[in-house]
Amino acid sequence: MIQVEKNNEQLIKLANKYGTPLYIYDTCKIKKQYQKMLYAFKNIKKNFLINYACKANTNLNILKFLQKLGSGLDTVSIQEIEIGLKAGFLQNKIIYTPNCVSINEIKKAVELGVKINLDNISILEQFGEYFPNYSIGIRINPHIMAGSNPKISVGHIDSKFGISYYQIPHIKKIIRNTRINIDGLHMHTGSDILDIKSFLDGAKILFQIALDFPDINYIDLGSGFKVPYTKGDRKTDLSCLSKIIIQEFNNFCKNYNKNKKDKDITLIFEPGKFLVSESGYFLVSVNVIKHTMSTVFAGVDSGFNHFIRPMFYDAYHNIENISNPSGCFRYYTVVGYICESDTFGFNRKIAEIHEGDVLCIKNAGAYCFSMSSNYNSRYRPSEVMIINGKDFLIRKRETMKDLLQNIVEIPI
Ligand SMILES: *Cc1c(COP(=O)(O)O)cnc(C)c1O
Numbered sequence: 474m475i476q477v478e479k480n481n482e483q484l485i486k487l488a489n490k491y492g493t494p495l496y497i498y499d500t501c502k503i504k505k506q507y508q509k510m511l512y513a514f515k516n517i518k519k520n521f522l523i524n525y526a527c528k529a530n531t532n533l534n535i536l537k538f539l540q541k542l543g544s545g546l547d548t549v550s551i552q553e554i555e556i557g558l559k560a561g562f563l564q565n566k567i568i569y570t571p572n573c574v575s576i577n578e579i580k581k582a583v584e585l586g587v588k589i590n591l592d593n594i595s596i597l598e599q600f601g602e603y604f605p606n607y608s609i610g611i612r613i614n615p616h617i618m619a620g621s622n623p624k625i626s627v628g629h630i631d632s633k634f635g636i637s638y639y640q641i642p643h644i645k646k647i648i649r650n651t652r653i654n655i656d657g658l659h660m661h662t663g664s665d666i667l668d669i670k671s672f673l674d675g676a677k678i679l680f681q682i683a684l685d686f687p688d689i690n691y692i693d694l695g696s697g698f699k700v701p702y703t704k705g706d707r708k709t710d711l712s713c714l715s716k717i718i719i720q721e722f723n724n725f726c727k728n729y730n731k732n733k734k735d736k737d738i739t740l741i742f743e744p745g746k747f748l749v750s751e752s753g754y755f756l757v758s759v760n761v762i763k764h765t766m767s768t769v770f771a772g773v774d775s776g777f778n779h780f781i782r783p784m785f786y787d788a789y790h791n792i793e794n795i796s797n798p799s800g801c802f803r804y805y806t807v808v809g810y811i812c813e814s815d816t817f818g819f820n821r822k823i824a825e826i827h828e829g830d831v832l833c834i835k836n837a838g839a840y841c842f843s844m845s846s847n848y849n850s851r852y853r854p855s856e857v858m859i860i861n862g863k864d865f866l867i868r869k870r871e872t873m874k875d876l877l878q879n880i881v882e883i884p885i
Contacts, residue, residue, distance in 0.1 A: 601651025661695025753838025776809025
């Protein structure tokens, strides 16, 4: 099996074959990550589920690949559900955990027959009136501040996500009023969480709350696993985390079943970034080298229209010059071609860059293409998937036809 990671030549070949800017996903890495997580939780194999959070990368082929591996799907919009069904996920393997969507969209999710986690009292009450017989999960806000950036910290006390655990009495009142059946509890506290304690604190809160609900089938602990962005960068310690979580989960199951009939409760995680981030490579070509008073800029044929994480989240993505990997290192600020500040990396030590070189931006599998746009009327890049070392085009580069497709031209 060819390992893209160690093979600049293969990447250059793909850049020549498909042109730049270009996204490449190595399925070998996705499979490895999936198996790593399964292995960490092998002791609860029977009742353990990995639901791929597909907002990280919604290419249909990525979904199909994960479906074949046995994954379930975590979705946040009705469109993601539809893509998931098209990719072959069964209804009962899809969970829909939306935020601030209308009751009408939720009604559509009921029609599609997927599992639903609701995250606010208002919709829960309405849902109970419409569908008293449709079992529902609740997204709990455990009031935990976690995550590397405020934009992706979603479980703190002032967050718009989840129902506060102080509002459990209100949830119970809705159950009494509408006879709705709560069969799952969910939390998701953010992304890039390094601190295992955050997971654990949240999990303990959920296990505690679950004792109060007699019909629980699943506990969904969300995600936020941190992956390394550079050599030696830290990541969530999965084996340590799984040990503690398994212990807490087993204790909970014992407690839960004390007064009730024996019941298999499923533990769910819904990783996005963990599964696909490191599988991705974003290749761009250098258009211009430009010197200013203090800086050498490398200007590339892309920008935050294709890859917004460095600009939006201050995310650090490694950048390598794969055209000249053995060149001597120089300092560059790598910028895009968008007419606005769009810096991929400030003051980076990169092997000497010449105009025309191809740069490779790492960790490009999650929240990269899926957050891209047509700003500056640029086409979105094509995507290539590598399966057992072979490359397959999985999305064509856009054309002017795509840009104008929905424009309605009126006589002016
Ligand atoms: C985004 C999201 C995830 C995935 O988060 P990652 O940090 O990519 O693993 C999981 N669950 C929900 C509800 C989400 O919104």
